[in-house]
Amino acid sequence: TAVGNYALFAGGLGANSSIEDAVESYSSNLVKGTATKLSAARHSLATAAVGEFALFAGGNKSRNGYYTPSNIVDTYSANLVKGTATVLSEARLGATATTVGDYAIIAGGGTGSTWLDTVEIYNSALVKTAAPNLSQKGQSAKAVTVGSIALFVYEKNVDTDVFDANLVKSIAPGLSQTREDFAVAAVGKYALIAGGRASGSDSDVVDVYTI
Numbered sequence: 044t045a046v047g048n049y050a051l052f053a054g055g056l057g058a059n060s061s062i063e064d065a066v067e068s069y070s071s072n073l074v075k076g077t078a079t080k081l082s083a084a085r086h087s088l089a090t091a092a093v094g095e096f097a098l099f100a101g102g103n104k105s106r107n108g109y110y111t112p113s114n115i116v117d118t119y120s121a122n123l124v125k126g127t128a129t130v131l132s133e134a135r136l137g138a139t140a141t142t143v144g145d146y147a148i149i150a151g152g153g154t155g156s157t158w159l160d161t162v163e164i165y166n167s168a169l170v171k172t173a174a175p176n177l178s179q180k181g182q183s184a185k186a187v188t189v190g191s192i193a194l195f196v197y198e199k200n201v202d203t204d205v206f207d208a209n210l211v212k213s214i215a216p217g218l219s220q221t222r223e224d225f226a227v228a229a230v231g232k233y234a235l236i237a238g239g240r241a242s243g244s245d246s247d248v249v250d251v252y253t254i
Contacts, residue, residue, distance in 0.1 A: 044090040046097035047121025051078065053099045055086045060106050062086055068123060079125035082115050089138035093147035094167025095121045098128065100149050103136040110155020112136045118169060129171040131163050141186035143193035144208025150177055150195060151184050164210065175212040178204050187227040189234045189254040196236055198223040203252070215252060222246045 044051055048071040057063045064084035068076045085102030092098070097119045105111040112134035118126045131149070138152030138159075150162040160180035164172045177184065177195060184195045184204075195204040200217040207213075218225075218236060225239030225246070234252040238245070 044092045044097045044099075046092045046095065046119060047123075049121075049123060051097050051119060051123075053090070053117070054081055054084065054088050054102060056106065062104065062106055066119070066125075076123075078119055078123045081117050082127060083113060085113050085115075085136075087136040089135075089140040089149045089152065091140040091142050091147035091149065093142050093145070093165060096167070096169060098140075098147055098149075098165060100140065100163075101131055101135045101138050101152060103155070110136065112152075112154045116165070126169075128165055128169040132173075133159055133161055133163075135159055137183075139184050139186045139195065141188045141193050143188050143206060144191055146208075146210060148174065148186070148193055148206060148210075150186070151180065174206065174210045178202060178214065183223065185225070185227045185236075187229050187234045187236075189229045189232060189252070192254050194234055194252060196225075196227065198225075198239075218248075218250050220246060220248045220250075222248070 049068045053066040062084040064081040066078040085104045088102035089100045099117045102113045114131040114134035116128040135152035140149045147165045158180040160177040162174040191208040193206045200221045203215040205213045222239040222241035236250040
């Protein structure tokens with residue numbers, strides 16, 4: 044994710060599946076540096092930027108098929124000063140995240156044994172609040188923001204969750220084709236959901252949401 048003049052890369056799995064706590068930065072001039080390490084080494088984090096802060100939330104502290112979900116939210120300011128925000132209400136790994144308006148939305152994911160539908164919100168001052176739950180759990184969602192609308196799109200062709208800049212939730216039609224591992228992107232007034240795998244084969248379908 045990016046904050047200020049920096050792109051940040053944090054945590055993940057390294058050589059021999061070691062769990063990393065390093066945070067690497069690239070400036071707007073592509074000068075590489077490092078920032079203070081994460082509070083705990085972990086992978087499968089959710090990342091978002093809101094206001095002058097980058098957030099690295101949750102994640103898995105275990106490897107090789109084991110699950111130890113984290114509730115930690117590490118923050119980095121535009122000057123790469125590290126802090127922490129209020130912990131997640133539920134420790135989770137593999138959550139999806141996006142930013143809409145003044146809010147970073149961290150939603151879904153799971154514990155390794157249970158899928159979650161809860162939604163956690165941080166505003167630009169890192170004050171934590173609540174929002175309506177996702178409509179689905181037990182399947183992966185990907186998030187994309189177009190203007191003042193955040194979409195949470197599911198792998199199955201079930202309804203898509205929509206949050207506006209005031210965190211009011213509504214519903215949009217789901218994908219035209221059940222598929223997984225699709226890509227999401229936003230351009231202009233459009234959200235594009237493209238490709239992926241459907242029934243064991245590659246998909247060339249592109250669904251478009253117009254905002």
